[in-house]
Amino acid sequence: MTSYLEFEKPIAELEARIAELRAAAEGDDVDISSELQRLELKSADLLASTYSSLTPWQKTRVARHPARPHFRDYVEYAFDEFIPLGGDRYYGDDEAIMGGLASLDGRRVVLIGHEKGHDTESRLKHNFGMGKPEGYRKAIRLMELAGRFGLPVVTLVDTSGAFPGVEAEERGQAEAIARSTEACLALPVPMVATIVGEGGSGGAVALASAERVLMLEHSVYSVISPEGCASILWRTAEKAADAAEAMKVTAQHLQQLGVIDRIVPEPVGGAHRDPGATAEALAAAIGEELDALSDLAPAELRRLREERFLRIGEG
Amino acid sequence: MNWFTRVRNSLPFVAKRTTEENLWVKCPGCQEMLFTKEYEENLNVCPRCGHHGRIGADRRLTLLLDDGFEVLDQPEVREDPLKFRDSKKYTDRLKQARAKNPHADAFTVGSGEIEGRPAVVGVQDFGFMGGSMGMAVGTAFCRGAERALTRKCGYVVVTAAGGARMQEGILSLMQMPKATVMTRRLKAAGLPYIVLLTDPTTGGVTASYAMLGDVQIAEPGALIGFAGQRVIQDTIREKLPEGFQRAEYLKEHGMVDMVVKRHDLRETLATLLDYLQPRAAA
Numbered sequence: 001m002t003s004y005l006e007f008e009k010p011i012a013e014l015e016a017r018i019a020e021l022r023a024a025a026e027g028d029d030v031d032i033s034s035e036l037q038r039l040e041l042k043s044a045d046l047l048a049s050t051y052s053s054l055t056p057w058q059k060t061r062v063a064r065h066p067a068r069p070h071f072r073d074y075v076e077y078a079f080d081e082f083i084p085l086g087g088d089r090y091y092g093d094d095e096a097i098m099g100g101l102a103s104l105d106g107r108r109v110v111l112i113g114h115e116k117g118h119d120t121e122s123r124l125k126h127n128f129g130m131g132k133p134e135g136y137r138k139a140i141r142l143m144e145l146a147g148r149f150g151l152p153v154v155t156l157v158d159t160s161g162a163f164p165g166v167e168a169e170e171r172g173q174a175e176a177i178a179r180s181t182e183a184c185l186a187l188p189v190p191m192v193a194t195i196v197g198e199g200g201s202g203g204a205v206a207l208a209s210a211e212r213v214l215m216l217e218h219s220v221y222s223v224i225s226p227e228g229c230a231s232i233l234w235r236t237a238e239k240a241a242d243a244a245e246a247m248k249v250t251a252q253h254l255q256q257l258g259v260i261d262r263i264v265p266e267p268v269g270g271a272h273r274d275p276g277a278t279a280e281a282l283a284a285a286i287g288e289e290l291d292a293l294s295d296l297a298p299a300e301l302r303r304l305r306e307e308r309f310l311r312i313g314e315g
Numbered sequence: 316m317n318w319f320t321r322v323r324n325s326l327p328f329v330a331k332r333t334t335e336e337n338l339w340v341k342c343p344g345c346q347e348m349l350f351t352k353e354y355e356e357n358l359n360v361c362p363r364c365g366h367h368g369r370i371g372a373d374r375r376l377t378l379l380l381d382d383g384f385e386v387l388d389q390p391e392v393r394e395d396p397l398k399f400r401d402s403k404k405y406t407d408r409l410k411q412a413r414a415k416n417p418h419a420d421a422f423t424v425g426s427g428e429i430e431g432r433p434a435v436v437g438v439q440d441f442g443f444m445g446g447s448m449g450m451a452v453g454t455a456f457c458r459g460a461e462r463a464l465t466r467k468c469g470y471v472v473v474t475a476a477g478g479a480r481m482q483e484g485i486l487s488l489m490q491m492p493k494a495t496v497m498t499r500r501l502k503a504a505g506l507p508y509i510v511l512l513t514d515p516t517t518g519g520v521t522a523s524y525a526m527l528g529d530v531q532i533a534e535p536g537a538l539i540g541f542a543g544q545r546v547i548q549d550t551i552r553e554k555l556p557e558g559f560q561r562a563e564y565l566k567e568h569g570m571v572d573m574v575v576k577r578h579d580l581r582e583t584l585a586t587l588l589d590y591l592q593p594r595a596a597a
Contacts, residue, residue: 162522164542164550169560170568174521174541181495181523201479201488202522202541209492223479223488223519228546233401233481246399247484257396259485309492310457313393313450313483 002273005061011050011269014043047269054218056250057241060226062218062270063197064160069275070129071098071115071156074196077279078286079104082111085145087138091171094135096127096163097207099142104154105287110146112139112207113156116197129198130163133176136206140176140183152190152290155207160225162203177206184209185305188298192289194264194282195219195251196271211305212289213259215251216282217266221259222249259312262289342366344536358577367534367577369514371416372423372440375473379436379581384427389419390458392450397484405482408444416443420451421476424459426466430585433468435459441475441515448520449480453490456524460497469507469588474525478518491523498527507591509584512539512562512571530587531571532580533562539570 004012018039025032054062062068075082084100086093095115102111116129146153162173184191184207191210199208199221215221222229226244227237234242254260264285267274293301340351344366354361358378359368376384399405413419421443425436437459439446446452456472463470479487501508510528515538522541533539540560548555558564562574575583 162541164546166547166551166556166559169540169542169547172526172568172570175526175570177522177541178491178495178524178526181492182499182527185492185495185499202491202519205488205491206522209495221485223484224481229481242401246397246401247481248397249484254485257485259489306496309489309496312489312493313396313486 003066005058005065007058007061008050011043011047014039014046018043044268051218051269055241056220056244056248056253057226059218059250060198060220060240060244062272063220065270065272066118067272068197069271069278070118070158070197071113072118073275074113074156074279074282075102075111077276078283079111080106085142088134088141090137091134094127094132094138095125096129096159097131097135097139099138101151102154104283104290107152107287107290109152109154109290110142111154111156112142113196114159114203114207116158127163129159130161131159131203131206132163132165132168133171133173136162136173136176136180139180139207143180143183143187147186147188150189152192152293153184153187153210154286154290155191155193155210157193157195157199157204157208157221158197158219159200159203160198161200162206174202177202180206181209185302185309187305188301190290190293190296190301191305192286192293194286195221195260196282200225209305209309211301211308212261212293214262214264214285214289215254215260216264216271216278217251218270219251220244220249221251221254222247257313343368360577365535365576367514367536369441369475371442372418372438375438375440376423376425376436378577379471379473379584380425380427380429380434381431384425384436387424387426387455387458387462389423390451390454392454395482396450396486397482399482399484401482408482412444416440418443420449420455421446422452422455422459424455424462426459426462429471429581429588432585432588433466434471434584434588435463435466435468436471436473438473439475439520441477441513444480445478446474446476446520447478447480447487448476448490449483449487450490452476452480453487453493456490456494457497460501463506464500464504467504467506467593469509469591469593470501471509471511471584472524472528473511473513474516474520475513476516476518476520478520488519491519494524495527498524502529505594507588507593509587509591511580511584512565513537515539517541517543526570529591530573532583533565533571533574534580535562535574535576537562539565 081103099112114129117123117126193208193210194214226240229243230239231237271278342361345364512533
């Protein structure tokens with residue numbers, strides 16, 4: 001069953017009406033196909049128009065949609081093979097950040113990303129995609145491995161932020177994030193990062209300090225969650241919609257600001273309506289970016305990456 | 316205010332008693348009333364409980380660098396790139412902060428010597444919009460690193476920040492990798508990068524250049540962490556451990572090398588710079 005967001009209520013009503021009619025039509029002789037067709041067209045139009053003019057806050061809701069495809073879905077639909085590797089060799093294995101060897105349309109890469117989980121059990125297992133220090137240290141380990149064996153690094157970023165907890169602080173959450181960012185910048189191989197859902201602050205940038213940064217059409221990327229920003233600057237989390245607007249969190253805004261390079265279109269109605277098609281578009285886009293970088297020497301790749309971050313916000 | 320004070324203050328010919336407030340200062344640590352003069356002469360360290368109070372960028376530079384250091388110009392950056400407005404315009408908040416601070420933003424760089432050893436010192440000032448890291452802070456950090464690279468000397472960075480400057484949105488977040496580009500260049504050039512963490516250092520600043528030092532020093536009692544305590548408390552719903560996220564706690568957990576009193580900082584830095592002499596990268 002589709003789960004609808006608040007602003008999708010009119011769409012939900014139409015789709016429910018269509019489903020009802022369909023059920024009624026079965027075993028009935030009355031021809032209602034023209035009525036069905038009319039409603040379906042209307043519903044498709046409504047979906048398209050709603051999704052072509054989402055507000056930053058609505059996009060935030062879509063980016064967090066419970067049915068939105070996550071890391072595991074992309075592994076299944078977009079990659080030919082995935083060999084998970086685990087553990088940071090110091091403390092443990094963080095399931096919020098997954099990684100391993102993967103094949104993207106025949107290209108061998110190291111794939112790293114956040115996994116949020118899709119039901120209560122898996123969400124708990126993956127800690128809702130909130131990485132701990134051992135997760136970021138695993139990412140560092142895998143990036144170093146990629147560098148040594150000349151495998152490009154592909155990351156899929158999807159986190160509300162790094163985990164805020166006592167043990168995470170004790171084990172050096174800040175240091176782990178800082179070193180992971182450093183590891184990205186040091187890579188002698190191509191790196192392509194994509195924000196596929198939420199790009200939440202330092203926990204995201206630690207896996208996204210790449211020379212090519214992509215975003216799915218309805219994903220968001222920000223320094224703090226709209227709720228967090230609102231509760232600090234507006235003194236109430238209820239102003240989250242205003243904060244999302246003011247912080248310019250959408251892929252479209254961030255491309256204008258020169259923070260990201262490319263927007264990968266989602267199916268009408270969002271990635272969750274067709275995970276397969278979303279993954280296909282994502283795989284194609286990442287593939288193109290990797291191919292464009294494949295001939296560059298390590299020093300040139302690092303220079304591109306450094307220039308990108310030194311220049312951001314200028315001019 | 317009691318009725319007497321109210322009446323007295325409303326009489327235009329009686330001078331208000333403001334001198335008392337300037338003369339005395341309450342220690343934020345032990346709540347003791349201290350002579351302001353005595354407190355300031357003691358580098359804003361409480362002579363009774365040893366609490367390290369916050370100090371501004373200029374005083375910090377004077378404290379660490381030998382006389383005659385040069386203060387670098389504030390870099391020009393795009394101001395208010397997002398045209399941000401919450402209950403107030405960001406540009407108005409900047410104006411307000413500038414009216415109360417000798418500098419145009421929260422990061423000031425001094426280039427000079429520490430006890431005769433060449434060094435560049437960058438200072439983040441909590442007094443300017445909570446030390447928050449925006450484009451001006453990130454760019455000034457980079458200018459300091461560039462100066463250290465040109466002079467082939469060590470870079471000492473004194474951190475203090477509530478975190479990123481939200482009013483610059485994603486561009487504040489981008490200062491994390493940007494600053495890290497420069498710490499990598501220092502490393503490649505074989506130059507020492509020393510971080511002095513002061514109260515408070517949290518958020519994105521901690522999760523980038525504040526944790527990448529070759530040597531990590533913290534001032535006693537300084538609050539240092541990634542996530543805010545309220546956020547953590549809301550997540551775990553239990554009491555935070557004693558001394559959580561304080562300098563001594565970080566020392567215990569292996570995140571800093573040493574906790575050093577303000578009075579000993581200059582000497583400590585000089586000794587470290589002696590040991591960590593620049594050399595060509597291997």
